[in-house]
Amino acid sequence: MKYMATYDMMETMRNTNQWLGATAKSMAAFPAFSLMPNPALQWLGAWGEVTERSFERMAAKPDWGLGSITCEDGRDHLIKIETVVERPFGDLIHFEVQGREPLKRRVLLVAPMSGHYATLLRSTVKSLLSDAEVYITDWHNARDIPVSAGKFDIEDYTLYLVDFMRELGSDIHVIAVCQPAPLTLAATAYLAEQDPEAQPRSLTLIGGPIDPDATPTDVTDFGNRVTMNQLAQTAIQRVGFKFKGVGRLVYPGLLQLTSFMSMNQERHSKAFNDQIMRASKGEASDHDAHNRFYDEYLAVMDMPAEFYLSTVERIFKNGEIASNDFVVDGHKVDIGKITTVAVKTVEGAKDDISAPGQCVAALALCTGLPDSKKASHLEPDAGHYGIFAGRSWRDNIRPLVLDFIDANSDETKAKAPAKKAANKNAAAK
Structure with missing residues (x-):
């Protein structure tokens, strides 16, 4: 059960970050704030927009998009x-x-x-x-x-x-x-x-x-350095109660994504900081280069x-x-x-x-x-x-x-x- 609790904790963190992003985006867009333009509020809205989109994508299978x-x-x-x-x-x-x-x-x-x-x-x-x-x-x-x-x-x-x-x-x-x-x-x-x-x-x-x-x-x-017991103990968890595969042993997609991101941490951090600045200036769009790449990259599945x-x-x-x-x-x-x-x-x-x-x-x-x-x-x-x-x-x-x-x-x-x-x-x- 401890692995199931860990799985649910990761999903809770993902869901919470998505909610925080949506909240920041909505708060910064409150009409009353437009009376006194504030760069900090613009940045907050941009942060919320990028954060909500990023964490939302982690839980959804991308569409093929081939019309x-x-x-x-x-x-x-x-x-x-x-x-x-x-x-x-x-x-x-x-x-x-x-x-x-x-x-x-x-x-x-x-x-x-x-x-x-x-x-x-x-x-x-x-x-x-x-x-x-x-x-x-x-x-x-x-x-x-x-x-x-x-x-x-x-x-x-x-x-x-x-x-x-x-x-x-x-x-x-x-x-x-x-x-x-x-x-x-x-x-x-x-x-x-x-x-x-x-x-x-x-x-x-x-x-x-x-x-x-x-x-x-x-x-x-x-692969040569780690033992199979170490992998089984650190990488494998049970699917939580929210999903149809509840109880199935998996290598969670969110855990895999953490590994992917850590290999090029500086590059990813810069990419997201730059995207927040573009969003604050109104230069970001749904299909810009950042979103095209990360909409796919962040969409992970359990193995x-x-x-x-x-x-x-x-x-x-x-x-x-x-x-x-x-x-x-x-x-x-x-x-x-x-x-x-x-x-x-x-x-x-x-x-x-x-x-x-x-x-x-x-x-x-x-x-x-x-x-x-x-x-x-x-x-x-x-x-x-x-x-x-x-x-x-x-x-x-x-x-x-x-x-x-x-x-x-x-x-x-x-x-x-x-x-x-x-x-x-x-x-x-």
Whole structure:
């Protein structure tokens, strides 16, 4: 019960800060105060506006915000989000572009379950919609999942991916972003052995910890330094009474956010101080750069405790993927059994979360795959988020990934012919 009380205390603090912000904002806007303009009151109102918005965002799942796109016919087409597979811990969803003929190029984006919602990949989805039918894994907030739904660890995650790939068929191209890269590789190998006809055409792994020890970072150092008992005692709590998942053991989103913010505390403090000053001068807006970033960054979700702990223990500490010793549902997965699925890795030269070398290690594990079906790309000057969002993704990485998909598709290209095969993408030798 002490962990449940701690969980409720964190939610109480969040709720209180949201209320304080709303109160300050309302008080500063009291009409009588406008008789004597006071900079202190302007600052108080701005502080309240920024504080209320920030703490409110921590408890809400962001909207996808994808209203429409302009297609080749020059018309705007509405985007409808449809659920293809519905599961307790996550759904497979499809962004249907209404009024457009289905494209032959089909992409499954595997979103991370690492504290943020799948909407973190909103810009990635948007950038692909004009060129492909896009599907994505939409993971649920663990606090909203009843205990009766059972556990969810990395083996369950892998089996979810296996089922999603089977549902979509073999003419799918999979792109795994960050944390799920090793499990997506394992799911593909599982299908290679158990259901070869359901394998995807290609697999692109972006900034994932296939071999965390290949290039140590602060993340890997932490994983090696802390014991599993320490993690269980300090990071895991029970969901409080307010939510459907009451009693479920989780790694709370608010606790994760505290860790995220502490890694760049000075930068975040400056960003919020600057935003308060802009708001006091009337220069802030709902969709300015600060709000666009922090509306997503502050929106956190609880992670199932067994998923978080098994990730740390089996991926980072034991290196089960890196050593090709991963077991799923009693079956030892052999990554060397992948013989037909083209595999590409993408890394950022300035990635301080999954450093260069960690992801490209996947190619060495694919011993059954010919070199012609392996490719890698190292994006200079790109950090972790830059390799799947922002300018580096849009201008450099996305075109290479689409070329790689087309070069490894048996179907007629959905768009204009690709410039060349995958090896503008630096094929591994």
